[in-house]
Amino acid sequence: MTLVKFQLEPLxxxxxxxxIEGKVEKMDGVEEVKVLFNSSKVKTVFDKDKVTSEELKKVIEKLGYPVVA
Structure with a gap:
């Protein structure tokens, strides 16, 4: 499993x-997703053989939440 954190523009x-959690957790290979409201971060644990961090980032951004880091 791989852990990646995304920094978003302020929520x-x-x-x-x-x-965000509802959409990302439905993706194949995602084990865990947690949105930290106060820090505007998204923490994801996923199987890198099933989904990439770039795919996760694209889904978050399609929802209207730009990833800044």
Whole structure:
């Protein structure tokens, strides 16, 4: 399993958490996803043989949350 953290632009509402976690956790290979609202970070644990960090980043950004780091 691989752990990757993404830094997002500041999150503005707690409902953002459910939106991001709901979409990312449905991706094949994702073991865990946790959105940290106060720090605007997304922590993911995934199987790199099934999904890449770039694919995760693209899904988050398609939801409207730019990844800055």
């Amino acid at each position: 503005t509402c707690p409902s953002c958490i459910k939106k």
